[in-house]
Amino acid sequence: MLSELLNLNIYTYFLVFARVGSAIAVLPGFSSAWVPVRMRLVFAIGVCFVITPPLAQYLPPLAGSPIELALMVMGEMIIGFYFGVIGVILIAVLQSAGAFISLFSSLANAMIRDPIADQQSSLIAGFLSLLGLILVIVTDTHHLMLRALVDSYGLFEPGKMLIGGDAAHLVARKVSDSFNLALQMAAPLMVTSLTYYLGLGILGRLMPMLPIFFIGLPLQLLMQIITLMLALPAIMMVFMTYFQDGFVMFLAP
Template sequence: MLSDLIQINLFAFFLLFARIGTVFMLMPGIGTAYVPVKVRLTIALAICFIITPLLVGGLPVAPGSQIDMMLLLLSEVTVGLFIGLVARITVGALQTTGTLIALFSSLANALIRDPIAEQQSSLIATFLSMLGMVLIIVTDLHHLMIRGVIESYSLFVPGQSLSFGDFSEMLARRFADSFKLGVQLSSPFLLTALVYYVGLGILGRLMPALPVFIVVMPLQIAGQLSFLMVSLSAMMMYFLSQFEDAIIVFLEP
């Protein structure tokens, strides 16, 4: 009996790890490249070790064939990919916002390595991405992500068939919402840039001999950075509320 109990708990542990470990490889803040893989796996293993006794009663028994077991594990990995991508796509809105702001402030060519997006990005985009990660940790939204992963076992019950159509629809909607959020956060800078370029065109008409782009560019950079300093807190508060709304859908009602 003891050996059967150990076998059941081991299967439940690895079944939970298939979903939770996949989420932690993509989760914003924890699943980024600058966090060592060993650290991510250790956190995922620790959480699985804690919650296995709590969820083992609602998990399916170990399938009799290896093919069925592989299909079950693959379905759990798919659910983990889905949850992790929803969080990662939502955070990508800050990358869109920073890129647009850099474009409007003539800083689009000032590039730096972005550890969040894992690619070359503008200075402002990198700053907003890193600030977003810090605020997610400071405001304990990473606890909400972990809670969402655990409570997702009530929403996506292991062993039941997955609705890939719903997965695709939600991911497409999340991409659209993320891009819309990025444009919304940068819309004030778009309006100020529009007013700036209209005034620049009028000035160029009035003074054709004046190299307006060279003379006025420092004012554009200073003005947009000053506007960013004033509006940064409101931008990040709105982003955090949208990120919370994206994660809360996985919580048990």
């Protein structure tokens, strides 16, 4: 009896860990290259210890064969990975907006290490990504991510695979929404840049001997930086609302 109870508890814990660990390995902030792998593992283990007792009622009974158990664990890992990918798509709106802004500001070739994408990104994209991650932590939005992960057990039944069509449709819709929102967030600088280029073109026609490039580029950088600082509060408010709404849909009603 004691052996059966012990096996059941171990099974329950590791089934929860399969989903939670996969999600934490991908979710923005937790999956940053600056966070050591051991810390992510310890954090995932600690979270599972806390949430396993209340989630035990949602879990299916112990599988009768190793193949069924392996399929069940694989399904949980896929769900956790899918949940994390949604978070990555949501925060990628800042990287896209930063790329657009860098293009309009003539800073597209100024590259730095992006802590979110874990690769080289434009200067403004890296700045916006880091600022967005700081706001996520400061506003306790990472608590919302963990709560949505726990409530996902009511939305995605444990032991069953994702519905491929619905899952792909949600990912495609989130990618489309993120791209559209990135364009909207970069719109103030796009309008400013187009207006400036129009004025610069007219000035070049009126004064052909004027060195437009040497005069125009420093002024463009200064103007776009000022515009970015003025628009930055609104940009980050729009991002935080979009990011939080993306996880609210996983919460239990």
